[in-house]
Amino acid sequence: MPPIQIIVAMTRDRVIGEKGELPWNLPHDLKLFCQLTIGKTVLMGRTTYQSIGKPLAQRRNIVISRSLAVTQGIELCRTFSEGVNLARSFGHDIFCIGGVEIYRQALPLAERLHISWVDGAFSGDSLFPEFELTDWSETDRRSYTGFTYSTYLRKKNAL
Ligand SMILES: NC(=O)c1ccc[n+]([C@@H]2O[C@H](COP(=O)([O-])OP(=O)(O)OC[C@H]3O[C@@H](n4cnc5c(N)ncnc54)[C@H](OP(=O)(O)O)[C@@H]3O)[C@@H](O)[C@H]2O)c1
Numbered sequence: 001m002p003p004i005q006i007i008v009a010m011t012r013d014r015v016i017g018e019k020g021e022l023p024w025n026l027p028h029d030l031k032l033f034c035q036l037t038i039g040k041t042v043l044m045g046r047t048t049y050q051s052i053g054k055p056l057a058q059r060r061n062i063v064i065s066r067s068l069a070v071t072q073g074i075e076l077c078r079t080f081s082e083g084v085n086l087a088r089s090f091g092h093d094i095f096c097i098g099g100v101e102i103y104r105q106a107l108p109l110a111e112r113l114h115i116s117w118v119d120g121a122f123s124g125d126s127l128f129p130e131f132e133l134t135d136w137s138e139t140d141r142r143s144y145t146g147f148t149y150s151t152y153l154r155k156k157n158a159l
Contacts, residue, residue: 001088002041002087002088002090002091002092002093002094003093003094003110003111003112004084004094004096004106004109004110004111004112005093005094005095005096005110005111005112005113005114006095006096006103006106006107006110006112006113006114007033007036007037007095007096007097007113007114008097008098008103008113008114008115008116008128009022009024009026009029009115009116009118009147010115010116010117010118010128011117011118011120011121011122011124012117013121013127014127014128014129014130015118015121015122015123015124015126015127016098016099016100016103016124016126016127016128017098017099017100017124017125017126018122018123018124018125018126019125020047020051021051023122023123023124024118024122024146026116026118026144026146026147028144028145028146028147029116029118029144029146029147029149032116032149033097036095036114037056037059037095037097038058038059039058039059039092040059040060040092040093040094040095041059041060041062041087041090041092041093041094041095042056042059042060042061042062042095042096042097043062043064043083043084043087043094043095043096043097043102043106044061044062044063044064044096044097044098044099044102045063045064045065045098045099045100045101045102046063046064046065046067046068047099047101048097048098048099048102049061049063049065049068049074054073055073055074060075060087060090060092061073061074061075062074062075062077062083062086062087063075063076063077063083064077064078064079064080064082064083064102065077065078066078080102080105080106084109095114096110099126100126100127100128100129103128103129104129107129107131110154111153111154112151112152112153112154113136113151113152114149114150114151115149115150115151115152116147116148116149117147117148117149117150118146118147119146119147119148133152135154135155136152136153136154136155137152137153137154137155138150138151138152139151139152139153
């Protein structure tokens with residue numbers, strides 16, 4: 001079964017959003033996001049889908065929502081577990097791309113985290129859920145202007 005992966009950009013204070021938007025403009029982070037997710041399955045909450053405004057091209061888009069009407073270009077699921085089961089059935093890598101509610105539900109299942117640690121402080125009303133970084137082993141780290149991208153694998157004894 002393809003593992004659940006989380007991809008997120010956040011500050012060291014876990015800020016991920018402000019008024020429904022990303023508080024920063026980091027084009028290279030968006031480029032990395034595309035490189036990692038193109039050809040794969042992305043799973044997101046309704047708010048994140050609406051803030052993006054359209055399905056992400058060249059990816060299977062699964063949107064979790066109780067309220068959204070059926071929409072072309074996305075696979076709509078009414079519960080998180082329905083979304084995960086559908087994503088697994090596609091057989092591609094699965095990236096949970098936010099927002100807060102989806103990260104909270106995905107975190108206990110996730111085996112890999114892709115975190116862009118954004119430099120500096122930003123005020124925000126959306127925080128990534130609290131988690132223990134010591135439960136994760138860093139497997140890759142790359143520095144870019146404005147952020148550091150790190151990949152983590154969950155330690156075996158932390159599941
Ligand atoms: N920095 C980053 O990497 C990043 C990435 C993504 C998003 N964000 C930020 O995160 C913020 C949005 O987060 P959010 O928590 O408000 O929104 P969200 O997680 O994108 O979406 C929440 C919505 O998803 C649906 N949902 C969630 N769990 C569900 C479940 N178990 N069953 C059915 N539906 C479910 C509900 O939609 P209905 O109300 O339709 O039922 C819920 O209102 C924004 O500020 C955005 O910019 C940041």
